[in-house]
Amino acid sequence: MRSVEEHQRAVADLIRPRPPVTVALSDAEGLALAADVIAPISLPVFDNSGMDGYAVLADDVAGATPDNPVTLPVTEDIPAGRTDIPTLTPGSAHRIMTGAPVPHGADGVIPVEATDGGADVVRIGAATTRGRHIRPAGSDVSAGATVLRAGQLVNAPTAGLAAALGLAELPVQPRQRVLVISTGSELVEPGTPLAPGQIYESNGVMLSAAVREAGAEVVATATVADDTAAFTGVLERYGVYDGAVDLVITSGGVSAGAYEVVKDVFGRDGDQGVHFVKVAMQPGMPQGIGRIGGAGSGAAIITLPGNPVSAQVSFEVFVRPALRRAMNLPSPDRPRRNAVLREKLISPAGKRQFRRGLLDHETATVTSYGPPASHHLRYLASANCLLDIADDVTELPAGAEVQVWDLTGW
Numbered sequence: 324m325r326s327v328e329e330h331q332r333a334v335a336d337l338i339r340p341r342p343p344v345t346v347a348l349s350d351a352e353g354l355a356l357a358a359d360v361i362a363p364i365s366l367p368v369f370d371n372s373g374m375d376g377y378a379v380l381a382d383d384v385a386g387a388t389p390d391n392p393v394t395l396p397v398t399e400d401i402p403a404g405r406t407d408i409p410t411l412t413p414g415s416a417h418r419i420m421t422g423a424p425v426p427h428g429a430d431g432v433i434p435v436e437a438t439d440g441g442a443d444v445v446r447i448g449a450a451t452t453r454g455r456h457i458r459p460a461g462s463d464v465s466a467g468a469t470v471l472r473a474g475q476l477v478n479a480p481t482a483g484l485a486a487a488l489g490l491a492e493l494p495v496q497p498r499q500r501v502l503v504i505s506t507g508s509e510l511v512e513p514g515t516p517l518a519p520g521q522i523y524e525s526n527g528v529m530l531s532a533a534v535r536e537a538g539a540e541v542v543a544t545a546t547v548a549d550d551t552a553a554f555t556g557v558l559e560r561y562g563v564y565d566g567a568v569d570l571v572i573t574s575g576g577v578s579a580g581a582y583e584v585v586k587d588v589f590g591r592d593g594d595q596g597v598h599f600v601k602v603a604m605q606p607g608m609p610q611g612i613g614r615i616g617g618a619g620s621g622a623a624i625i626t627l628p629g630n631p632v633s634a635q636v637s638f639e640v641f642v643r644p645a646l647r648r649a650m651n652l653p654s655p656d657r658p659r660r661n662a663v664l665r666e667k668l669i670s671p672a673g674k675r676q677f678r679r680g681l682l683d684h685e686t687a688t689v690t691s692y693g694p695p696a697s698h699h700l701r702y703l704a705s706a707n708c709l710l711d712i713a714d715d716v717t718e719l720p721a722g723a724e725v726q727v728w729d730l731t732g733w
């Protein structure tokens with residue numbers, strides 16, 4: 324059996340970054356920048372007012388106080404968006420709005436609150452200093468400066484900065500394109516009646532959500548019966564052989580039964596580029612890994628076990644970190660921390676066990692949540708961590724320190 328670390332490395336090697344692309348700003352959100360961003364213009368673009376008020380010459384209002392105001396004629400009105408820039412003649416004021424270009428010759432702005440707000444003539448009850456309430460061109464960003472670095476995540480403020488600089492597109496590390504396939508003749512779509520022996524398909528929904536949460540794109544979520552032709556038909560339909568998919572994630576059909584469609588399609592001995600291995604972990608022992616169409620080319624494929632908890636835990640342990648690394652996204656691994664176990668726990672010898680848990684962040688204590696068997700999806704659904712129990716540990720007493728993976732963290 325291979326170790327969890329060995330399989331993690333194999334999956335990380337398999338899922339390779341796509342070449343960078345340039346995309347519209349709205350499509351760049353949540354992706355890593357693939358290159359530094361150089362400011363094409365300065366910010367602010369022009370000297371502009373930081374206040375609604377009156378542009379003046381500081382010398383003209385020297386000594387003005389509420390009891391001893393200075394009265395000036397208002398010779399221009401400058402709303403934001405005015406594109407001609409007037410010149411202030413000494414001894415006059417221009418009414419100006421926040422963000423509007425400061426007229427040539429003005430060196431200060433008096434906020435409207437310190438005036439009587441006059442439209443033709445204004446009484447100004449405060450002095451000002453040179454540059455007061457004027458935001459100089461280039462005081463935030465100088466044209467030519469490197470404002471964002473390759474690898475930085477495009478988030479709300481970075482997207483905002485790019486837009487402020489007039490950039491409609493950004494170079495990014497694109498999302499991995501993932502096709503999720505659930506296998507099993509017993510599976511029925513939620514919302515339709517169940518016949519005896521049938522169950523509702525849940526892995527596809529769950530793994531697709533996990534793919535998107537990891538920052539990747541779901542090309543499609545398909546369900547196929549245990550039928551090799553149906554399976555390869557799905558690969559063809561969604562362009563797996565045509566370069567439209569980077570990674571195929573399957574669930575089910577990889578254990579030791581008579582109808583193991585995934586093993587039947589790719590062969591059990593690895594000669595078709597997909598290797599079926601046992602990983603010393605619980606849940607998630609039967610795994611498959613390879614490339615459809617041969618080692619060097621084609622889409623990557625990870626075949627996850629069908630038991631729902633096995634599938635989701637395997638995704639957390641192997642696929643999520645590799646996907647995020649390939650997209651250069653931050654925190655590919657869930658945050659890990661030590662917590663004190665609140666009750667005794669047993670674990671199988673020779674397997675690294677990932678138990679579902681409830682972590683109390685404040686007290687750094689953890690309780691195991693639900694039984695270890697891999698069909699107990701209910702407990703995983705409300706767990707907030709995985710307890711990571713080493714393969715040589717068979718029993719942990721209450722009060723023991725245990726490593727947990729914080730599923731609420733990034």
Ligand SMILES: Nc1nc2c(c(=O)[nH]1)N[C@H]1C(S)=C(S)[C@@H](COP(=O)(O)OP(=O)(O)OC[C@H]3O[C@@H](n4cnc5c(N)ncnc54)[C@H](O)[C@@H]3O)O[C@H]1N2
Pocket residue numbers: 505506507509510522523524525526527574575576577578579580583606607608609627628629630631633697
């Ligand atoms: N003789 C052996 N039997 C099994 C072994 C073994 O080593 N020898 N391994 C067990 C372990 S561990 C696991 S995990 C499972 C993995 O089996 P498969 O990957 O082949 O999965 P299936 O048999 O197709 O399904 C297992 C279980 O999960 C349900 N399932 C599958 N897909 C879905 C889905 N999309 N939505 C909801 N539920 C799904 C399926 O109905 C089964 O109950 O094998 C053990 N057996």
Ligand code: MOO
Pocket residue numbers: 604605606607608609628630632633696697
């Ligand atoms: O590996 Mo299976 O996941 O134990 O149930």
